[in-house]
Amino acid sequence: MFLKKQVIRRGQHVYTYYRLVESYRDTDGKVRHQTIRYLGRLDDEAAAAVRRQLREGSLDYGPIDSPQTIVSHSEPHPHRPPAVPGSLPLLWRPVSFTTIRFDTPAKSEWMVADRDTLLMIGKGSARVTIRGHAADMDAQQILFCPEGAGFHIGNAGHEPLELFHLVLQEIPTDADYPLATTTSAKLAAWPSFLPAGGKGDWSESAVILHIQSPAEIRRLCGELNTYDEHSVHQPLQMLRFYRNFYELLHLLCMETEGTVQNDHLTFEQMIQYVQTHYRENLRRDELARQMGVTPEHFSRLFRSYKGCSFSTYLSRVRLNQARLDFQLSQTSTDMIARRCGYSDVHYFSRKFKQQFGLPPSQYRTSLKQYAACDIPLTSMLLYLGIKPAAGYLNLNMLRLWQEHFWPLSSAEAGGSSSEAQETKPYLQLSDLENLPTPSSEWIQTIQPDLLFAYEDHPNIEQLNEYVPVQQLALEHYNWREQWLWLAERVQRQHQAQAWLQSWDTRLEVARQDIQSWLSRRETVGIYKIVAEKVYVYGNLRSMGGPLIYDGLGCEAPESVQQQIIRKGLLNIEVPLPQLDHYAADHMIVIHYPVEHQNRELRQTSPSVMNSSWWNQLPAVQAGKVYMMDPHIFYGFDPFSQELQLDRWLQCLASYLP
Known part of the structure; x- marks a missing residue:
């Protein structure tokens, strides 16, 4: 040493x-x-x-007696292999979280990290120079700077630049070694904007890493930014702070993971590696060597799995990412080409036109085809005036869409162009009743410009090979955030914000109209019955919870507040003998009949509503049970909530003066 x-x-x-x-x-x-x-x-x-x-041989690994010393926080490990570029250590604790702001483009500022540091973009774009090599950094990238390393950073755009600055301290425990990267330095990905085989290992230099969930990372950073020095004395707030911190760290580690755990890659690991490192100069022979097979066998194996050659697959992955970048950013064609693994922008433009029929310059403003894998996302697209090329809609809701004669222009039917002149007066039922579903076969054939899905949707990885996919974590976004998230990606932010403003005004009027009833502090419970089981709902997503509890301010039973709402749960199943613990003065009941039941049985009341436990509930005895349409109360999109508000106000009409 x-x-x-x-x-x-x-x-x-x-x-x-x-x-x-x-x-x-x-x-x-x-x-x-x-x-x-x-x-x-x-x-x-x-x-x-x-x-x-x-x-x-007497060096103490504790603090060295110098006021300027920055002490490391990990014990030496004599046989520990070098860290691999492109992956992050897993065990840290937060030291500080602040924001840095650059109001206007100015001369770059030199920064040296006193400890391991993460920089994430909240707004704008940054110009980063590392070891003399400059690169633009946007919201889909983060900068990791190890302790003692330095870099230049400044504002790359005309809008203010806001950076989230997270300082980390590695936890001093031997337990971090099994979690650290231990193999496959051969496939280690030195960032593409740095020279290959640069002097020193990655731990001596800052690196820019790519991420797939910038909106979620911004959300977590926003949560962390709400804490201050007073939070230290509030245990619950600090627990939430650490929860958000480790959730952020876990997300970053998962999305920047660039290693494999075996001596030889499996085919699935190789595909994952290609999808993560498509920006780099990937070669068939090197990947074949990492799989432990000959290049010829690699080609045969690849074609048998994917139905195409490796070069075709790599080109598809790169061009789909470019297609996504053109839709979600104003980045130049030259920059997008380089970010997607093409050093020659002219060659990139030719490949792009061959694949999608338009050169990049025309593609930006062309009509876009969107598809959605879930009912709420499909409904949100429709409410934004966009008829998806494929999606999911409940047939019972189609009639309600038709009744409201939702206007739709031809430009909106296809996508986001403002150049279309022809206008269709109404979105007729016939336009939607034959809406295809985004199956794998449909996706491969049509290849829409963007596919929206929740993260738990099956086969999403397979679909992602043929179309750019934007995934949303259902548990991490409330309905308003989902609405704005979708609107931003289809260039409908103005319409989305305008609707929210009008909706808030409508809610305020509704609260004033029912104020005399609200002042009685009578409780409202939401109960879903399916397969003879009863589920009690809180204020998240389905069954009208966001409207009833958050929008109108109706009071939930204390047990619902304690066991569901405060715990952040969607619902809980309650056995009939315990249902009285969740009793309310008013009961909103949504019954979902079993699908295979015949029509007569589906129209009868569920047996749980004929039980003695049900009949002894105060709301049942007082006749304050309101059976709601399950199709209307399933969703949380704007159209569903508008219908839910109408139905609920009708139920309360008899209690108002």
Whole structure:
């Protein structure tokens, strides 16, 4: 082990850093240097003391006696292999979370990380220079800077740049070694904007890593940004802070993971690697070697699994990502080409036109085809004035759409172009009753411009090979956030915001209309009956909870507040003998008949409503049970909520003056 000195000169400033380094041999027998610990800035006397202690074998791995020392927080491991570029350590604790703002484009600022640091973009775009190599960084990227490393950063656009600045401290435990990257340095991905085989290992330099869920990362950063020094004295707030922190860390680690865990890649691991590292210069022979097969066998194997050659598949992945970038950003064609693995923008443009029929410049403003894999997302598209090319709609809701004569222009029917002139007066029932579903076969044939789905949708990885997919974590976004998330991706932000404003006004009027009833503080419960089981709902998503509890301010039973709403649960199943614990003055009941029942049985009341436990409930005895249409109360899209509001106000009409 020895002490290594690093001198960095930036203009008139000189930065000197020290770290402890030891030698080891990698799997190929080559001598490598492994950074054991960053010591930070040391004066000459402190550095001499460290060297003396190293010679004497008396170095204490605790703090070194220097006021400028930055002490590492991990014990040395003599056989630990080098970290792999493109992946993040897993065990950290937060030190600080702040925001940095650059109002206008200005000269870049030189920054040195005192500890491991993550920078994530909240707004705008950044220009980052690492070791003399400049790159633009947007919301789909993060910057990881290890302790002691430096970089230049500035505003790359004309809008203000807001950065989330998260400082980390590695947890000092031997348990981190099994979780760290241990194999496949051969497939380690040095970021594409840095020179391959650059001097030193990645731990000496900041790196830019790509992410797939920028909106979710911004949401978690926004949550972390709400805490201040007063939160330290509030245990529950700190627990939420750490929950959000580790959720963010887990998401970043999952999305930037660039390694495999076996000596040889399986085919599935290789495909995952290609989907993660498509920006790089991937070669068939190298991937074949990592799988332990010959290049010829690799080609045969690939075609048998995917039905196409490796080069065709890689091109499809790259071009689909480019198609997504053109829709969701204003990034230049040249930048998108480079980000998607094409060094020649002219070649990229030709490939793009061959695949999609239009050059990139025309594709940006062309009509887009959208598809949705879930009923709420399909309904949101319709309410935004966009008829999806494929989607899911409840047939019973089609009649209600027809009754409301929703207007739809021909431009909106196809997508987002403002150049279309022809206008259709109404969205007729015949336009939707034959709406195809986005099956794998349909996706492969039509290849729409964008497919929307919730994260738990099956086969989404397979669909992602043929069409850009935007996934949404249902548990992490309330209905308003989902509405705005979708609107942003189809260029309908103005319409979405306008509807929210009008909806809030309508809710305020409704609250004033029922204020005399609300002042009685009578409770309202929401109960779903399916397969003779009773589920009690809170204020999340389905069954009208967001409208009843959050929108109108109706009061939930105390047990519902404690056991469901405050715990962040969607619902809980309640056995009949315990249903009285969740009793309310008013009961909203949604019955879902069993699908295979005949028509007569489906129209009868469920047997649970004829039981003694049900009949002894106060609302049942008082005649304050309201049977709601299950199709209307299933969704939480704007149209469903408007219908839910109408139905609920009709139920309350008899209690109003």
